[in-house]
Amino acid sequence: MIRLEPRETAPVWLSLSAPLTAVLAALLLCALLIMWTGASALEAYGLLFKGALGSRFAITETLTRATPMILTGLAAAIAFRAKLWNIGGEGQFYAGALAATWLGAGAITLPPYLMVPFLIGAGALAGGLLLLIPAILKNRLKVDEVVTTLLLNFIVLLFVNYLLEGPLKDPMSMGWPQAAPIIDEGVLPAILSKSRVHLGLVIAVVAAVLVWALMRFTVWGYEIRAVGYNAAAAGFAGIGVNKTIILTALLSGGLAGIAGVSEVAGTKGYLTLDLSPGFGYAGIAVAMLAALHPLAVVASAVFLSAIFVGADSMSRALNVPTYISDVIVATSVLAVLVSGMFTRFRLRFR
Amino acid sequence: MTAILKLVNISKRFGSLTANDAISLSLEEGEILALLGENGAGKTTLMNILFGHYTADEGHVEVFGKPLPPGQPDAALAAGIGMVHQHFSLADNLSVLENIMLGTESLWAWRQDTAFATGRIKQLSRDFGLTVDPMAQVSTLTVGERQRVEILKALYRDARILILDEPTAVLTPQESESLFETLRSLVDRGMSIIFISHKLNEIVSVSDRVMVIRRGKVVAEQPIRGADRASLAEAMVGHTVHAPKGDVLAPGDVVFQLQNVSAGAADGGQPLVDVDLAIHQHEIVGIAGVSGNGQQTLADLISGLCRPGSGSMTLFGNKLAHYNPDVMVKSGVGRIPEDRNRVGVIGEMTVQENLISEKRRRLPFSKFGFMNAKVIEDHAARQIDAFDVRCQGPHAETRLLSGGNVQKLILARVLDAEPSLLLADQPSRGLDVGAVAYVHEKILDARARGCGVLLISEDLEELMALSDRIVVIYHGRLSQPVNPEDITARDIGLMMSGQSEAA
Numbered sequence: 001m002i003r004l005e006p007r008e009t010a011p012v013w014l015s016l017s018a019p020l021t022a023v024l025a026a027l028l029l030c031a032l033l034i035m036w037t038g039a040s041a042l043e044a045y046g047l048l049f050k051g052a053l054g055s056r057f058a059i060t061e062t063l064t065r066a067t068p069m070i071l072t073g074l075a076a077a078i079a080f081r082a083k084l085w086n087i088g089g090e091g092q093f094y095a096g097a098l099a100a101t102w103l104g105a106g107a108i109t110l111p112p113y114l115m116v117p118f119l120i121g122a123g124a125l126a127g128g129l130l131l132l133i134p135a136i137l138k139n140r141l142k143v144d145e146v147v148t149t150l151l152l153n154f155i156v157l158l159f160v161n162y163l164l165e166g167p168l169k170d171p172m173s174m175g176w177p178q179a180a181p182i183i184d185e186g187v188l189p190a191i192l193s194k195s196r197v198h199l200g201l202v203i204a205v206v207a208a209v210l211v212w213a214l215m216r217f218t219v220w221g222y223e224i225r226a227v228g229y230n231a232a233a234a235g236f237a238g239i240g241v242n243k244t245i246i247l248t249a250l251l252s253g254g255l256a257g258i259a260g261v262s263e264v265a266g267t268k269g270y271l272t273l274d275l276s277p278g279f280g281y282a283g284i285a286v287a288m289l290a291a292l293h294p295l296a297v298v299a300s301a302v303f304l305s306a307i308f309v310g311a312d313s314m315s316r317a318l319n320v321p322t323y324i325s326d327v328i329v330a331t332s333v334l335a336v337l338v339s340g341m342f343t344r345f346r347l348r349f350r
Numbered sequence: 351m352t353a354i355l356k357l358v359n360i361s362k363r364f365g366s367l368t369a370n371d372a373i374s375l376s377l378e379e380g381e382i383l384a385l386l387g388e389n390g391a392g393k394t395t396l397m398n399i400l401f402g403h404y405t406a407d408e409g410h411v412e413v414f415g416k417p418l419p420p421g422q423p424d425a426a427l428a429a430g431i432g433m434v435h436q437h438f439s440l441a442d443n444l445s446v447l448e449n450i451m452l453g454t455e456s457l458w459a460w461r462q463d464t465a466f467a468t469g470r471i472k473q474l475s476r477d478f479g480l481t482v483d484p485m486a487q488v489s490t491l492t493v494g495e496r497q498r499v500e501i502l503k504a505l506y507r508d509a510r511i512l513i514l515d516e517p518t519a520v521l522t523p524q525e526s527e528s529l530f531e532t533l534r535s536l537v538d539r540g541m542s543i544i545f546i547s548h549k550l551n552e553i554v555s556v557s558d559r560v561m562v563i564r565r566g567k568v569v570a571e572q573p574i575r576g577a578d579r580a581s582l583a584e585a586m587v588g589h590t591v592h593a594p595k596g597d598v599l600a601p602g603d604v605v606f607q608l609q610n611v612s613a614g615a616a617d618g619g620q621p622l623v624d625v626d627l628a629i630h631q632h633e634i635v636g637i638a639g640v641s642g643n644g645q646q647t648l649a650d651l652i653s654g655l656c657r658p659g660s661g662s663m664t665l666f667g668n669k670l671a672h673y674n675p676d677v678m679v680k681s682g683v684g685r686i687p688e689d690r691n692r693v694g695v696i697g698e699m700t701v702q703e704n705l706i707s708e709k710r711r712r713l714p715f716s717k718f719g720f721m722n723a724k725v726i727e728d729h730a731a732r733q734i735d736a737f738d739v740r741c742q743g744p745h746a747e748t749r750l751l752s753g754g755n756v757q758k759l760i761l762a763r764v765l766d767a768e769p770s771l772l773l774a775d776q777p778s779r780g781l782d783v784g785a786v787a788y789v790h791e792k793i794l795d796a797r798a799r800g801c802g803v804l805l806i807s808e809d810l811e812e813l814m815a816l817s818d819r820i821v822v823i824y825h826g827r828l829s830q831p832v833n834p835e836d837i838t839a840r841d842i843g844l845m846m847s848g849q850s851e852a853a
Contacts, residue, residue: 005365217723219716222703229698236653236685236693237707238676 051313072283088149090280096257127257432504602631636817684769697749
């Protein structure tokens with residue numbers, strides 16, 4: 001019989017190696033699936049690796065794709081720390097992108113060194129305010145935020161759809177549902193020549209460091225963690241639980257909003273309905289894979305992005321469906337969650 | 351007389367901890383064997399092995415001369431062993447009848463034979479004086495009645511050996527006495543009982559034989575006749591224990607006062623109805639009562655978790671403008687909550703983080719919103735030392751601490767602020783004798799310093815020993831205060847069950 005016994009402390013080597021082992025195990029499991037399609041698993045993973053990291057172009061593409069995922073991953077990580085289950089990263093992403101389009105496509109013109117921070121601030125505000133609605137409903141009426149944040153995604157997406165077909169439609173777009181491009185002053189400049197990597201990546205990494213510092217060194221971080229771990233005890237100690245939830249919502253929604261700004265003003269240049277292939281939802285997987293640690297979110301986002309980018313070229317070459325990337329991501333997240341259990345418990349065989 | 355139950359050389363280890371170390375025990379027909387020991391001594395582990403919840407690493411169990419297969423609660427039930435746990439295992443939304451029948455019938459039976467079961471339950475109730483209505487829903491029963499249902503459940507399954515784990519922890523003195531009568535009538539009819547407790551009084555009054563366990567080992571075993579309480583206590587703890595006693599002190603100014611206060615409970619519990627209460631400096635006011643009679647609301651009021659609906663509440667002579675935990679802490683109220691693990695500390699956070707939870711926003715612990723790690727760590731190291739909190743250090747996760755050490759941590763946090771009013775809600779519940787003495791000593795120190803103390807407890811002995819005045823709470827109302835020297839525990843028990851007004 002096997003029993004689980006809680007560990008008093010987990011050794012450092014275990015805490016570090018467990019998630020890596022888990023990802024390896026996930027790749028092994030998915031190898032079976034690849035073999036099932038008739039392809040060679042080794043070849044498939046080789047192509048995946050090459051497609052994601054095998055050339056300068058591949059690496060820059062992976063980093064470009066990782067940029068919004070770092071930000072939505074941070075959004076999920078900080079909210080989940082406070083046990084505010086924000087599933088609405090996708091909606092907040094579009095809220096941020098919408099704010100950037102509304103203000104940045106010609107409505108206001110500032111010099112670039114002001115315009116870029118201005119758009120980022122506006123996008124963060126839009127994302128934050130959007131998440132404020134579920135947060136207030138949760139505080140006042142105990143409405144489950146999983147439901148409200150999830151459903152708000154569809155409301156925002158349909159609203160963006162309406163705007164792109166109507167008021168915001170670019171007259172120069174030859175009938176395509178897309179908004180006017182962000183003016184040059186507001187565009188996030190490329191930081192590597194001959195690539196799509198832009199300032200958004202720097203912003204995302206700085207944001208990760210700031211979130212880490214916030215959680216670790218400040219009273220706010222202390223209060224967010226306390227509320228997440230045990231709201232009853234936090235309230236007893238005099239921490240304003242509702243206030244903390246509001247603060248967390250503003251931060252989390254704001255980060256997802258910045259992701260939207262980064263995509264619209266950095267990667268694509270204009271707003272469309274397919275601006276995000278699910279960056280908001282991917283952020284949840286990123287955060288879970290990183291065990292909600294803000295710095296690990298960066299690595300986790302790059303890893304997942306590499307899988308997505310690499311799977312594209314793999315599937316082109318081997319005719320393995322691209323869905324395999326979703327399966328690898330999902331299996332990795334599950335495996336990492338299970339490995340988290342091994343760091344907290346010890347198996348006893350008898 | 352023959353032994354109907356034998357445990358032979360039972361050993362059980364959890365990691366590096368030896369919970370049971372070669373314990374042998376035999377139970378004879380028609381006797382009550384008391385198992386005495388502190389929390390964590392290994393009593394419950396031993397009984398869980400007997401009942402098949404755990405498997406022993408070494409040793410075996412024999413019932414009626416036959417070996418009992420290890421690790422199978424089914425086999426223990428079939429062999430006639432019944433267990434009444436400290437925390438009842440009843441379904442609140444089912445009737446007494448349904449609870450008792452649960453698990454006794456085949457899953458494939460077409461219909462329940464309720465008529466037969468009702469008859470049998472009524473018969474058992476009559477035979478053993480266990481009055482309870484089989485049709486009543488369990489959620490409507492008192493704690494004493496629920497315990498009777500648990501005993502009936504065991505009897506219904508033809509238990510010949512009954513194990514009771516800390517059965518009196520939740521009962522009033524009257525209910526305990528009626529339980530003891532039931533137990534005696536059970537053994538008169540040939541039942542055998544193992545009675546687990548750490549209360550010496552009841553062991554002496556109910557059992558035939560006592561076995562003392564300390565740190566997983568049997569340290570004494572003797573007939574109760576001729577047993578000396580002091581020596582039993584010493585055997586249990588391993589050294590002599592001096593119960594701390596407060597000096598006689600004249601009460602000073604009023605520190606806290608409620609006048610005609612009514613207050614609704616935050617979570618739908620028993621509200622307070624038209625309550626008057628005053629606590630003075632140098633005074634411990636004890637609140638006695640069966641749990642659920644409004645103690646929680648009273649504690650929430652002082653903790654700042656709820657506000658008075660009507661009437662006036664004054665703290666150090668001032669009426670409060672805001673009611674929240676922060677205001678209370680800043681005004682000089684120390685609060686030891688009832689549920690120390692769920693409300694008192696945050697288990698996933700470190701000891702040092704929990705020690706500053708109430709003053710995280712104050713200098714020198716934080717400045718401009720940034721925590722000062724060095725100050726927090728040094729502060730924790732000093733507090734751990736001063737209050738003898740046994741842990742790996744300031745960075746240890748709090749959930750790894752034992753109950754007694756969590757309570758010391760809370761005491762350290764609360765008393766460091768030198769409060770002028772102290773709420774101590776069930777401060778010694780579930781702690782071992784040594785830790786209880788420590789908690790009492792600290793409360794008495796606070797009183798000597800001039801602090802007014804409100805002590806809420808379900809342990810009458812504790813209330814009688816510490817309180818300067820005792821007030822009984824019943825259905826949200828408070829009795830007139832009584833002097834513990836002028837009243838017996840029995841009389842307080844009557845007031846607790848609403849059967850008499852102030853003595």
